[in-house]
């Protein structure tokens with residue numbers, strides 16, 4: 001049946017039995033596609049199959065706007081909006097994105113995969129709709145036929161998970177939307193999970209609500225009553241009020257939403273298409289402000305390995321690999337925590353992929369999951385440090401940009417010893433532009449008093465975490481890539497805030513930041529075969545820069561710096577500055593800075609993207625040859 005679905009209109013003629021069969025086919029398709037891609041989001045998509053089908057049958061996308069928070073759960077949306085064949089290239093270079101993509105389809109509006117944004121987008125789009133500036137889209141024939149019963153208004157439908165509801169922006173959006181009274185339908189896709197179980201009292205209340213049999217019976221009664229009534233005027237009003245009164249009596253979430261000016265309806269079974277459609281139609285008929293439709297889904301539904309994965313219901317596939325920087329962090333953190341009872345680890349809803357799960361098992365009560373709330377995590381860490389604890393925040397590099405203000409002012413200005421550990425730094429690849437961790441060095445190196453480390457091996461990470469925790473008068477940041485970490489001997493490990501000279505040569509000085517050290521060493525080998533002798537430095541600490549590194553670099557006529565972060569304003573440009581000052585009055589060396597350009601880089605394999613940018617051994621060799629030739 002799946003091959004008959006070329007667009008949302010093809011769904012509308014199907015019976016509920018056919019839809020159930022289609023849902024099964026879609027699940028098999030998604031599992032196979034993620035398996036073939038070797039990466040991708042699984043559990044979240046398997047849980048959203050029926051919801052997506054119901055949304056596309058009730059609403060007329062793209063005339064109605066279906067907006068996905070984070071976007072990792074939009075595979076089914078892609079499947080039913082004509083992109084089945086593109087799944088063969090899922091997350092591959094030049095192929096289909098793992099998130100909604102405006103370039104791919106008119107059904108996709110938002111492609112930023114940082115969480116908790118969708119209520120703000122929805123509010124803005126509702127303002128544009130109400131102002132009449134939203135670009136026109138003709139209604140599709142099928143929906144036009146039965147649209148008479150509904151207000152002639154383009155619907156704005158924002159789908160947000162219970163995990164993403166824990167983010168500050170979502171609360172800000174909800175508050176403002178409720179106050180504005182704009183008509184927006186919010187689908188709260190509640191599976192009780194972020195990556196890990198969702199950490200929030202609202203989440204707990206939602207769970208109580210959805211698990212309480214007497215509530216559900218009463219809810220079902222009210223639902224039946226609503227369903228049996230002609231949907232007009234006063235009587236609908238009265239029925240809705242009855243629903244509200246019924247749920248308000250005892251349960252907090254409805255009151256939580258309604259106190260903010262947002263109607264609440266639910267909870268509805270997110271795998272019952274017919275019931276979902278009824279709920280969505282009712283929501284569409286309301287005309288007095290935003291409404292939350294609370295939908296209960298099961299993450300990973302219909303795929304045994306996902307259903308039985310108690311850690312993350314196969315949110316995505318793959319885990320922490322032995323020998324990775326993340327594994328080194330886990331090991332080092334546990335070692336440090338053994339010695340430092342005041343050490344606390346903090347995660348923003350990602351305890352598994354940041355390597356904190358073994359820490360949490362070993363030290364229950366010393367691992368805090370704050371929800372998808374990076375800003376709060378960093379300022380909470382500031383408070384902890386003020387009070388004498390030693391917080392270590394484990395965050396993906398790309399998500400720290402959310403909390404830069406907090407790092408700069410709440411932590412930095414107060415000179416607090418907070419340690420921030422950034423995983424997935426550099427070019428991350430498959431997830432595309434919103435997930436590359438390329439801003440961290442540019443941003444963090446501007447925070448006064450902050451020390452920043454970039455480990456180049458498994459062993460360095462442990463040494464650096466220890467040294468970072470020894471600092472007591474300001475923040476420290478460590479950043480590392482997802483890739484395997486080189487394993488080195490004790491004599492290949494530095495110490496303190498010193499850079500490490502890896503080898504000496506008179507013709508060129510190569511400086512390789514973090515994992516780029518390996519590219520510089522390989523380039524030095526290749527150049528040596530050509531008679532070009534290279535010095536190689538591992539800066540280790542990218543702020544403050546070691547004066548010995550600067551002084552030595554300044555004795556070469558050519559310096560080439562290599563980093564997997566943004567080139568402009570990054571470590572290389574700071575080195576170039578300092579080398580220029582050092583050589584003042586003498587013949588200053590030429591410093592070539594290699595790094596990532598300011599651009600939204602599409603998805604692809606990290607090594608291939610780096611190679612395209614000249615950030616591999618071959619790129620370094622080419623740069624050295626070109627520059628030496630120009631110098632004559």
Ligand SMILES: Cc1ncc(C[n+]2csc(CCOP(=O)(O)OP(=O)(O)O)c2C)c(N)n1
Pocket residue numbers: 044047070072073113114115160161162163164165189191193194195299315348349350372374399402
């Ligand atoms: C700002 C930010 N922090 C962290 C993440 C990583 N992340 C992606 S999906 C996700 C969990 C989302 O949970 P939920 O919204 O409930 O959706 P579900 O996958 O459970 O359907 C997290 C933490 C992110 N995308 N954005």
